Amino acid sequence: MKKKNLIVFGTRPEAIKMAPLVKAFDQQPEYETRVCITAQHREMLDQVLDFFEIKPQYDLDLMRPNQNLYTLTATIIESLKPVLEDFKPDFVFVHGDTTTTMAAALAAFYSGAKVCHVEAGLRTFNKRNPFPEEMNRSIAGRLTDFHFAPTITSKENLLKENIPVNDIIVTGNTVIDALLFSVNKLNNNHYTDSEIEQLRETVDFSKKLILITGHRRENHGEGFNSICKALETIAKNNPETQLIYPVHLNPNVQKPVYELLRDITNIKLIDPLSYPAFVWLMEKSYLIITDSGGVQEEAPGLGKPVLVMRNTTERPEAVEAGTVILVGTDTKKIVTETERLLNDNYHYEKMAKTHNPYGDGKASSRIVEFIKTK
Structure with a gap:
């Protein structure tokens, strides 16, 4: 029986950083992977999905004029409930520090799925700066089962919060995977924009x-x-x-x-x-x-x-x-x-010419290999 992954994101930066992971899991026949977008950002998100050729199975389409954090958080949690009940994922992947990240992690926790946090462990240790991102990622971190830290520093932050070392893996940042894919595509003579x-x-x-x-x-x-x-x-x-x-x-x-x-x-x-x-x-x-x-x-x-x-x-x-x-x-x-x-x-x-500390473009493959052991 195939294991099920639900990959959830809502903003353009999340989409960029999750796109390589979606592509990587699509190459794994032993997994059924579906994408759910909250569309916290609508137009900018759609541009990224088109570029990476990703078609979400679930589109919650939650962007509203003059949206506030109260209604957005509540709406994401309520809207994810039927998705989680329909698909029954084993693993729910969230990314970074958006309101989508925090609310989706909580909804996934309620559903009984394992929460997987990509770009885990970033901290300023100042809950109001950046606001609300610092608390979004901290709350998501408390709900997470498997933490994919982009750097050693991020891993150390998680260890200080008493996260078990076996639940953390340093992967590099998936944004570098996305960047290398994109530069390659843009330099292709057949690509026009x-x-x-x-x-x-x-x-x-x-x-x-x-x-x-x-x-x-x-x-x-x-x-x-x-x-x-x-x-x-x-x-x-x-x-x-x-x-x-x-x-x-x-x-x-x-x-x-x-x-x-x-x-x-x-x-x-x-x-x-x-x-x-x-x-x-x-x-x-x-x-x-x-x-x-x-x-x-x-x-x-x-x-x-x-x-x-x-x-x-x-x-x-x-x-x-x-x-x-x-x-x-x-x-x-x-x-x-x-x-x-x-x-x-x-x-x-x-x-x-200084070495980029954020990775070598292989973060997504490291995440996939880690999940295969779970």
Whole structure:
């Protein structure tokens, strides 16, 4: 009798990081694997599913205007009940630290399935930063049976929480699996993408390209004003660069970014990009300034230095390895560290060529082999 896996995710970053695992289990005839999406993010999620050619068996379609954490959490748990009762999975896989992760882990626990947490063990040990992610992953961790830690540091965090060592395996991060798959697909001469073709016309490749992303809740307000002032200074001080910023749709991001940056010649503000177009743009960039967790893992895999606009990170391995530098939302620090990377070749090369601590692209196969023993 086949063992049953249910792989649950709801946002674009989760979809990117779970896609290689879905592909890996699809190659295992002794497992029946189904995908359930909550669609916590709708349009951005669908783009990733199309790119990786994944068709979910269950689509809860829960995205609503002005959604809040109370209703989203309750709705995910209630909506998963009939899915779990219909499929009766042996293993439920969740990823990372979203509301989908926490709520799906709880629903899976209620159903009696074994909870498998991919990208387990990330911690800042500050329950309000990042909010609500730190508590989402901590709660999921208490409900989890098998923990797939991306790094030794993540494993050590779990051991401090008295998780049994035999229930933890260090796998590397599946985002590197996804990145290597994507770069290979994008470099295939037969692959075409209208967004990438548009970017070819938008980007001035005679200049050093600085890619910006920013969206995190804790930076809304004064944080984004400081970020925008830094970007304005960088652009004006360094006319040989082009800053390209796919602007998140959240009004708390759109308002300050467009008010403060729209008239600066060498800053291009563009719509959010699909995953393949973003990977393509990362590969073309000279350096990246971001507050994204996933980009901290992906960009070093492409040899791109990263400045992280956060005061804390649950990915300290990148800071310790030297592939990223924390700059927070401090205008002066963002400007200083950016200009150092632009002007100091030795410093740039040292960051660009440092070994990526997040893996070798084989995380999914390690997860599959571990589950085969259970």
